[in-house]
Amino acid sequence: MQISPFRIERYYAQWEFTTRYMLSSSDCESRTIAEVLALEPDAHTRLLEQWCGYTESLGAPELRRAIADLYAGVEADDVVVVSCAEEGIFLLYHALLGPGDHAIVETPCYESALAVARSTGAEVSEWRREYASDWTHDLTALERLLRPHTRVLYVNQPHNPTGTVMDSSTFARVVDIAQAHGLVLFSDEVYRELEHEPGTRLPAACDVDDRAVSLGSVSKSYGLPGLRLGWLTTRNRAMRDRVAELKDYTTICSSAPSELLAAVALRHREVLLDRNLGIVRRNLPLLEHFFDRHADTFSWVHPSASAIGFPRLSGVGDIDRLCERLAARGVLLLPGSVYDERAHVRVGYGRANLPEALELLERELPAAMAISG
Ligand SMILES: Cc1ncc(COP(=O)(O)O)c(C=O)c1O
Missing domain, CATH: 3.40.640.10 (Type I PLP-dependent aspartate aminotransferase-like (Major domain))
Structure with a gap:
């Protein structure tokens, strides 16, 4: 069987368990x-x-x-x-x-x-x-x-x-x-x-x-x-x-x-879904406000399901460099290159610590944008 490396999973294999904030996960907050x-x-x-x-x-x-x-x-x-x-x-x-x-x-x-x-x-x-x-x-x-x-x-x-x-x-x-x-x-x-x-x-x-x-x-x-x-x-x-x-x-x-x-x-499952939808409904407006504050950089088709979205970034030269810089600084986004969409990143809003993750992203974004240029 000939099969190419799974780019999403290779990216996460490198960063998921060493980066402080997972801001791109497609799964919701887990449980014990x-x-x-x-x-x-x-x-x-x-x-x-x-x-x-x-x-x-x-x-x-x-x-x-x-x-x-x-x-x-x-x-x-x-x-x-x-x-x-x-x-x-x-x-x-x-x-x-x-x-x-x-x-x-x-x-x-x-x-x-x-x-x-x-x-x-x-x-x-x-x-x-x-x-x-x-x-x-x-x-x-x-x-x-x-x-x-x-x-x-x-x-x-x-x-x-x-x-x-x-x-x-x-x-x-x-x-x-x-x-x-x-x-x-x-x-x-x-x-x-x-x-x-x-x-x-x-x-x-x-x-x-x-x-x-x-x-x-x-x-x-x-x-x-x-x-x-x-x-x-x-x-x-x-x-x-x-x-x-x-x-x-x-x-x-x-x-x-x-x-x-x-x-x-x-x-x-309604117990699990109620909690997870609660997290999503609390996080999504925070993410929207973040994108509004950075409207010169981020635009998206508003997601209507799941805990992920796929904003487009303007003014970024190299999306991989941007994401790698952010990951090294503690915030994990998923570069759209793994989907052959180099102007996008995947964000996840199903995790409880999204407010802290966004604060760090806000601080780190300008330098990451400069580096990616
Ligand atoms: C669309 C889609 N299908 C399948 C899967 C695989 O899910 P699982 O964790 O059950 O293997 C994923 C995981 O990200 C997915 O996004």
Whole structure:
């Protein structure tokens, strides 16, 4: 398999655990195991008594049930538990694509959505969104990318890195296009349920299309990335079984304690979401005021979901130098170069310490701008 280095993850491998303030994370403020266990009276005892043997390959039954409850029209049997969404991306693309196939990927995107698709030997086209068009989805452009051998259409809503959400009529058209052309709609929904206004939530793809696959994770909206737990949900049993066959070559089954903790967390997810949305709603105005004060430098399409946004910076020569200088001074932004968007940075507003991080950014920005020039 030929695959290029994952630029986002390489960047974070270098800076995430040594930089004082993480101001670009896509996951919300996390919690301790004790806090998760406190959500259910017998959870602590159950965790201590958890057998550390292998678990069922498709996932622990109680977790598959808790995941199915996130959706309107799927059963526990439609769920494959994976050891994080990243594994789900790997498995689904390798289940569906190979040389001679064609895939379409909404970009800019979380890099594995593009790189793993390419690693299968398939041809991959980008359905690219542009800041100059307010990141809108151009359906005509999507239709122009279709080929007779197109098999998969990947979309990610709510979207990394812009934090925007497609409107529901556009999503309905995307589903129509996938169905009309026999494509598998691979819908990365890891930021679902963190819409700032719940009314903007899209239906899950697995609910509206029986060939589509929804990708989920406890990492982002629920703030539990350390559990390394995700899922693929589809009513297409042949595809589910093919994914399970490949999973025998990656992880076989997921971590037993993580499955237990994830099931508890999902059964009480409104507690997690309320706290996380509270942090997002408190932080977002602070970030907006910061951008207003620096309106000559920052402009953005206002995010409406998730804990991330993707402002554009004016007057910066080298975005990597700017971000590296800021990281060395204690504030971690993610340079847009890792998304092939060199005029942007990704910011995250899901962490409790954002006010302190912004104060430091305010102090360090002028010197970093000068250096990047
Ligand atoms: C769009 C998207 N999909 C998938 C993932 C992977 O999430 P996980 O932590 O569950 O592997 C990420 C993580 O940043 C993401 O942004």
